[in-house]
Amino acid sequence: MSASTELPAGFEALEPFVPAWAVPGAAERAERRVSSCEADRLAFYEAAKDLLAPALSRLDEKPLDQFDEKETRLMHLMLAFAHVAFAVEVQGDREAAHAQSARRMRITRAPADL
Amino acid sequence: MNVPASSFQPFEEDVAGLGKAPIPTGPYYREDYFELEREAIFKRVWLNIGHVCEIPEPGDFMVRELEVARASILITRGKDGTIRAFHNVCTHRGTQLTQETAGKRSSFTCRYHGWTFNADGELRSAPDFERFYVDKSDCALKRVSVDVCAGLIFINLDPAPSQTLGEFLGPLVERLEALPVAKATTFSEYVYEIDANWKVTFDNFEEVYHLRFIHPRTSGPASSPENPFGYPLRFNFYGPHRGHTFWKAPNPSFTPLQLVAMGKMGQNVAAEGFAQAPNNNEYFGLFPNLFILGQPAQHFFHSVMPISATRSRGVIRLYWIGADDSASKRFAREYAMVGARDVHAEDVEIIEAGQRGLSSGALEHVHFQSQEVLCRHLFHTVDSMVQAYKASLDAGGEAR
Numbered sequence: 001m002s003a004s005t006e007l008p009a010g011f012e013a014l015e016p017f018v019p020a021w022a023v024p025g026a027a028e029r030a031e032r033r034v035s036s037c038e039a040d041r042l043a044f045y046e047a048a049k050d051l052l053a054p055a056l057s058r059l060d061e062k063p064l065d066q067f068d069e070k071e072t073r074l075m076h077l078m079l080a081f082a083h084v085a086f087a088v089e090v091q092g093d094r095e096a097a098h099a100q101s102a103r104r105m106r107i108t109r110a111p112a113d114l
Numbered sequence: 115m116n117v118p119a120s121s122f123q124p125f126e127e128d129v130a131g132l133g134k135a136p137i138p139t140g141p142y143y144r145e146d147y148f149e150l151e152r153e154a155i156f157k158r159v160w161l162n163i164g165h166v167c168e169i170p171e172p173g174d175f176m177v178r179e180l181e182v183a184r185a186s187i188l189i190t191r192g193k194d195g196t197i198r199a200f201h202n203v204c205t206h207r208g209t210q211l212t213q214e215t216a217g218k219r220s221s222f223t224c225r226y227h228g229w230t231f232n233a234d235g236e237l238r239s240a241p242d243f244e245r246f247y248v249d250k251s252d253c254a255l256k257r258v259s260v261d262v263c264a265g266l267i268f269i270n271l272d273p274a275p276s277q278t279l280g281e282f283l284g285p286l287v288e289r290l291e292a293l294p295v296a297k298a299t300t301f302s303e304y305v306y307e308i309d310a311n312w313k314v315t316f317d318n319f320e321e322v323y324h325l326r327f328i329h330p331r332t333s334g335p336a337s338s339p340e341n342p343f344g345y346p347l348r349f350n351f352y353g354p355h356r357g358h359t360f361w362k363a364p365n366p367s368f369t370p371l372q373l374v375a376m377g378k379m380g381q382n383v384a385a386e387g388f389a390q391a392p393n394n395n396e397y398f399g400l401f402p403n404l405f406i407l408g409q410p411a412q413h414f415f416h417s418v419m420p421i422s423a424t425r426s427r428g429v430i431r432l433y434w435i436g437a438d439d440s441a442s443k444r445f446a447r448e449y450a451m452v453g454a455r456d457v458h459a460e461d462v463e464i465i466e467a468g469q470r471g472l473s474s475g476a477l478e479h480v481h482f483q484s485q486e487v488l489c490r491h492l493f494h495t496v497d498s499m500v501q502a503y504k505a506s507l508d509a510g511g512e513a514r
Contacts, residue, residue, distance in 0.1 A: 059441030082449040101459040109303040
């Protein structure tokens with residue numbers, strides 16, 4: 001596998017998901033979840049579920065304010081995964097209906113955005 | 115015959131001494147009743163409107179709009195570190211003073227004629243003031259009573275509150291001060307508006323009877339065959355306030371990912387010293403419109419602010435101690451917020467459906483069962499204050 005240009009080494013498998021999911025802002029991550037299609041959520045979930053723990057271990061090696069661009073992307077990707085995991089693991093086939101109500105719950109602040 | 119032992123026995127008796135009668139529906143949609151609540155309750159009791167971590171430094175300020183009182187409240191932290199609250203109203207001709215919602219300022223200038231007030235409310239300067247017929251010392255911003263418990267900022271719009279905040283909260287002061295919120299420095303927040311009366315909205319969160327129907331997936335771990343509705347272990351009453359103690363299912367199942375996230379959060383909670391804290395299984399309903407989950411892993415505060423008789427705003431905050439200082443902590447906090455938000459999103463539509471039915475006037479009464487006693491308690495508390503207020507009006511008391 002060729003080296004990732006977008007993410008730290010070892011997380012190349014997640015590179016295809018960077019454009020759609022590695023976004024700053026908890027509200028934007030929530031919006032990506034509810035505006036995504038099931039196939040895209042499942043693909044991201046399957047690729048990321050076994051990489052969450054290694055990604056957090058890798059990122060925990062450094063203070064948050066010293067992340068380089070690749071590490072920042074990986075952080076954002078894992079935060080988006082928190083949203084997608086609920087859609088896939090918990091809501092399942094109710095996600096489309098759930099999304100309508102979820103849109104009404106506007107995220108106005110998150111520590112990750114400060 | 116051997117009777118199988120069960121660790122759960124639901125309350126069957128009238129635990130609060132509130133009777134078993136049906137509850138009238140009018141208070142849940144009628145405009146005239148809402149007008150009485152506005153005066154009898156929301157302009158007289160202590161209301162949580164924020165947290166000290168929002169204005170940590172001298173000069174910090176925030177503004178809260180309280181539609182129920184038709185009031186805009188300016189909360190400042192002065193140079194002396196003291197938190198003060200004022201009506202956000204210029205004392206010249208009543209213009210709303212600042213349009214900002216939060217920030218840092220040593221003074222506030224009215225855009226209409228340039229009257230400028232210090233953060234302690236005093237009128238500092240006013241152009242051509244010599245032509246007025248009043249002293250500057252009589253033109254300070256109108257003060258609003260403010261006090262803090264467990265880091266939570268409360269205001270009271272009554273010009274002469276009948277109780278201090280401590281008297282109002284009573285035995286809950288000590289309980290609240292023991293919660294993580296008392297040490298919080300930041301929070302996650304999400305907000306919704308809903309076409310429902312504030313009590314209809316609040317009642318949804320005061321009973322667990324609905325969990326298996328509205329939250330079959332998000333709240334699955336809250337029940338088991340011996341307690342299929344996940345009813346509380348006990349109900350608790352503290353004057354106008356109330357609560358319950360959560361029953362914990364013996365063997366809840368979680369996905370591998372949930373276990374990773376819960377493990378990360380568990381590390382945070384343990385490091386903060388709240389792993390075995392006394393209020394971890396407690397639900398507190400603070401009169402009139404705030405409820406709190408004591409559990410530190412999902413320590414959320416949900417206030418339901420009335421906008422009209424049939425419209426409200428929910429503000430949910432998860433309070434955290436310390437800034438994110440690691441990727442794991444950041445992930446665990448976002449995951450906890452998404453989980454709480456998923457549950458609350460599931461409630462919105464059913465609450466509105468309930469309101470539509472009530473507002474139709476089809477029913478004269480609704481029914482609360484023994485496990486919905488907190489809803490009954492809220493109604494009785496509200497109605498006793500409304501009736502007392504009406505009686506004072508009838509006796510010639512002055513409406514404020």
